[in-house]
Amino acid sequence: MTDTPVSEMSFEDAMAELERVVGTLESGDASLDDSIRLYERGAELRKRCADELRRAEEKVAAITLDEQGQPKGVQPLDPA
Amino acid sequence: MSGLDDLLDEGGPGPNTPEFTVSEISGALKRVIEGEFGRVRVRGEVGRVFAARSGHLYFDIKDERNVLASVAWKGQVAGLAARPEEGMEVIATGRLTTFGSQSKYQLTVDDLRPAGVGALMAMLEKRKRQLEAEGLFDAARKKPLPFLPKVIGVVTSPSGAVIRDILHRLADRFPRKVLVWPVAVQGQASAPQVARAIEGFNALTPDGAIPRPDLIIVARGGGSIEDLWGFNEEIVARAAAASDIPLISAVGHETDTTLIDYVSDHRAPTPSAAAERAVPVRLDLLAWTDGQGARLARAAAQAIALRDQRLRDLGRALPRPQSLTGQARQRLDHAEMRLPAALKGTVAARRSRLAEAAAVLRPQTLSRQLAGTARQLAALETRLQPALGRGVAMRRERLAQWQVRLAGGLRRGLAARSGSFTPLAKRLVPSLAERRLRVGQDRLETLSRRLSRIGMSRLEERRARLAALDRLRETLGYRATLRRGYAVVRADGALVTRRAEAEGAKGLEIEFADGRLQIGTPRRKSTPKSPPPEQGSLL
Numbered sequence: 001m002t003d004t005p006v007s008e009m010s011f012e013d014a015m016a017e018l019e020r021v022v023g024t025l026e027s028g029d030a031s032l033d034d035s036i037r038l039y040e041r042g043a044e045l046r047k048r049c050a051d052e053l054r055r056a057e058e059k060v061a062a063i064t065l066d067e068q069g070q071p072k073g074v075q076p077l078d079p080a
Numbered sequence: 081m082s083g084l085d086d087l088l089d090e091g092g093p094g095p096n097t098p099e100f101t102v103s104e105i106s107g108a109l110k111r112v113i114e115g116e117f118g119r120v121r122v123r124g125e126v127g128r129v130f131a132a133r134s135g136h137l138y139f140d141i142k143d144e145r146n147v148l149a150s151v152a153w154k155g156q157v158a159g160l161a162a163r164p165e166e167g168m169e170v171i172a173t174g175r176l177t178t179f180g181s182q183s184k185y186q187l188t189v190d191d192l193r194p195a196g197v198g199a200l201m202a203m204l205e206k207r208k209r210q211l212e213a214e215g216l217f218d219a220a221r222k223k224p225l226p227f228l229p230k231v232i233g234v235v236t237s238p239s240g241a242v243i244r245d246i247l248h249r250l251a252d253r254f255p256r257k258v259l260v261w262p263v264a265v266q267g268q269a270s271a272p273q274v275a276r277a278i279e280g281f282n283a284l285t286p287d288g289a290i291p292r293p294d295l296i297i298v299a300r301g302g303g304s305i306e307d308l309w310g311f312n313e314e315i316v317a318r319a320a321a322a323s324d325i326p327l328i329s330a331v332g333h334e335t336d337t338t339l340i341d342y343v344s345d346h347r348a349p350t351p352s353a354a355a356e357r358a359v360p361v362r363l364d365l366l367a368w369t370d371g372q373g374a375r376l377a378r379a380a381a382q383a384i385a386l387r388d389q390r391l392r393d394l395g396r397a398l399p400r401p402q403s404l405t406g407q408a409r410q411r412l413d414h415a416e417m418r419l420p421a422a423l424k425g426t427v428a429a430r431r432s433r434l435a436e437a438a439a440v441l442r443p444q445t446l447s448r449q450l451a452g453t454a455r456q457l458a459a460l461e462t463r464l465q466p467a468l469g470r471g472v473a474m475r476r477e478r479l480a481q482w483q484v485r486l487a488g489g490l491r492r493g494l495a496a497r498s499g500s501f502t503p504l505a506k507r508l509v510p511s512l513a514e515r516r517l518r519v520g521q522d523r524l525e526t527l528s529r530r531l532s533r534i535g536m537s538r539l540e541e542r543r544a545r546l547a548a549l550d551r552l553r554e555t556l557g558y559r560a561t562l563r564r565g566y567a568v569v570r571a572d573g574a575l576v577t578r579r580a581e582a583e584g585a586k587g588l589e590i591e592f593a594d595g596r597l598q599i600g601t602p603r604r605k606s607t608p609k610s611p612p613p614e615q616g617s618l619l
Contacts, residue, residue: 010227011227011228012226012227012228015227015365015368015369018369018372018376019372021376022372022375022376022379025375025376025379025380025383026375026379026382028379028382028383028386030383032383032384032387035379035380035383035384036380038380039376039377039379039380039383042372042373042376042380043373043376046369046372046373046376049365049369049372050366050369050370050373052228053362053365053366053369054366056254056255056256056362057255057257058247058250058251058255058256058257058258059255059256059257059258060247060257060258060260061257061258061259061260062238062259062260062261062262063259063260063261063262063280063290065262069273069276069280070280071261071280071284071290073289073290074259074290077238077243077260
C-alpha cells in the first residue's frame with residue numbers, strides 16, 4: 001500500500017491500488033487500526049474510480065492543417 | 081578512270097543522298113525516337129543500379145537478350161513508387177530519348193513500380209529484413225498501451241467506414257476524446273501524410289491548445305495490396321517506430337499484414353478491434369468498482385465482526401469478578417465473626433493475670449520485707465563498730481611508725497645540710513658588708529638633708545596658701561554676714577526661712593555673729609553619744 005494521494009493517481013493505478021487494498025483487508029491480517037485505514041483508503045479509491053467512469057464523455061474532433069501541413073486547430077468531425 | 085576518283089567525292093555529281101554532320105544525325109535521331117515513342121511503359125528486371133552523387137539514379141532494365149539504359153533524374157527519384165533494386169521486376173514509365181555524346185538511347189523514368197504482387201512482396205520482404213536487422217521489430221521496443229487513454233489520436237481518412245467503426249466502438253465501450261488526423265489512405269500521397277500525422281501527434285505538447293493523445297491508432301480499411309501499399313512504406317514504418325506515444329496499427333483485414341504492423345506497439349486485425357483494444361468497457365469497470373466497494377465494505381465489516389467475536393470469547397473466558405474475590409470475602413467474613421469473641425477472650429485473660437498479680441501485692445507483704453531488711457541492717461551495724469575500731473587502731477599504729485621514721489630522716493637531713501652550710505658561712509666575710517653599709521649610710525644622710533630642706537620650704541609654702549584660703553572662706557561664709565547684722569533662724573535643728581515654718585515650730589534658735597539664742601521651749605541639744613535604741617528592748 002502506497003501513500004500516494006488518491007487524487008494524484010492515474011485511473012489504472014487507482015484501480016490496482018483498490019484491488020490491493022481490498023485483498024489486504026479480506027486477508028484479515030491487518031490490525032483493526034489498519035483495517036479502518038484500509039477501508040477509508042479503499043473507499044476513497046473506489047470513489048476516484050467511479051467518478052472517472054461516470055465522467056466519461058465522447059468528444060470527437062478532426063485536426064485542421066495549414067499549408068505546411070502543420071496542425072492549426074480542430075473542427076467538429078461528422079463521419080457520417 | 082582511276083580508283084581514286086571513286087574514293088573521293090569532290091562535289092561532282094553523285095548519288096542523290098543528303099549529307100549530315102554527326103550532331104545533325106544525332107539530333108535527327110533524338111527527334112525521331114522521342115517523337116515516335118513519346119511516353120512508354122517498359123516491363124523488365126532491374127539490372128545494375130548506380131546512384132550518382134549528383135542525386136541522379138542510373139540503372140538498367142533488362143530482359144533475356146537486351147538492356148535498356150534508364151535514368152531517373154534527381155527530382156524524379158522521390159516520386160518513384162518504388163526505388164529500383166537489382167533483380168526487381170518493374171514497370172517503368174518514362175520517355176525514351178537518346179544520349180548523343182555516347183551514341184546511346186535510354187529511358188528517362190518518372191515512375192517505377194514493382195511489376196505484380198510477387199515483385200511487391202519480394203520488395204516488402206527485403207524492407208522487413210532491413211528494419212528487423214535494425215531492431216525496430218524488437219519486442220523490447222514495444223510500449224505498453226495505457227489502460228484508459230484520455231485522448232485517442234486516430235490517423236485515418238476523416239470519412240468512411242473506418243473512422244465510423246472506431247468511434248462507434250469507442251462510444252459503446254468507453255466514450256473518450258478522439259482527435260482525428262485526416263490523411264489519404266491510398267495513393268502516392270498516403271505514406272508521407274501518414275508519417276507526417278504520426279510525427280505531428282508526437283510533436284503536440286501535453287498542455288497545448290490541441291491536447292496530445294496518449295494513444296494513436298493508425299487505421300485503414302481493407303483493400304488490394306497496392307491500395308495498402310502506403311503502409312508498407314519505410315517512412316511510415318520508421319515514423320511509427322519513432323513514436324513516443326503508444327501506437328496501434330489496424331490496416332486492412334485480418335489477413336493483411338503491412339510493414340507498420342511489425343513496428344507498432346499493438347497490431348489490431350481491424351479498426352474496430354483497435355478501438356476495443358484502446359479502451360476498457362466502462363460498464364464492466366463500473367461493475368468491478370462497485371464489486372470492489374462491496375468487498376471492501378464486507379471485509380471491513382468482517383474485520384470488525386471477527387474482533388467483536390474474539391472480544392466476546394475472551395470476555396467469556398475472563399473469570400467473573402465475584403469468583404476472584406469470593407474466597408477472600410469469605411475469609412474476611414469469617415475473621416469478622418471471630419473478632420469480638422477474640423477480643424473478649426483477650427481482655428478476660430489479661431484481667432485474670434492482673435488479678436493474680438494484684439493478689440500478691442498486699443501491705444503485710446511489704447512490711448514483712450521491710451522488717452527483714454531492717455534486721456539485716458542492724459546486724460551489719462553491730463559488725464561495723466568493732467571493725468571501725470580495728471581499722472583506726474591499725475592506722476594509728478602505722479602513723480606512729482611513720483613518725484619515728486620521719487624524725488630520724490629529718491635529723492639526718494639537717495646534719496647533711498649543716499655540713500654543706502659551714503664552708504659557705506666561712507666564706508661570708510663581714511668587712512665587705514660593712515663597707516657597703518658605710519657607703520649606704522653616707523648616701524642616706526645626704527639624701528635626708530636634701531629631703532628636709534625641700535620638705536621645709538614646701539611646708540611653709542603650703543601653710544601660707546592655707547591661711548589665705550581660710551581667710552577667703554571666712555569672707556565667703558555666712559558668718560561674716562552675721563557680723564553685718566543678719567541672723568540665722570533655726571527650728572528643730574533645721575534652717576527656717578519662712579514665717580509659716582517659724583509659727584509651726586515649738587522653739588526657735590537664732591544665731592548671731594557672737595552666739596546663738598534660744599526662744600520658746602528650749603530644745604535640748606542631742607548629745608553625740610545618744611543611747612542606741614536596741615538597749616531599751618534589752619531591759
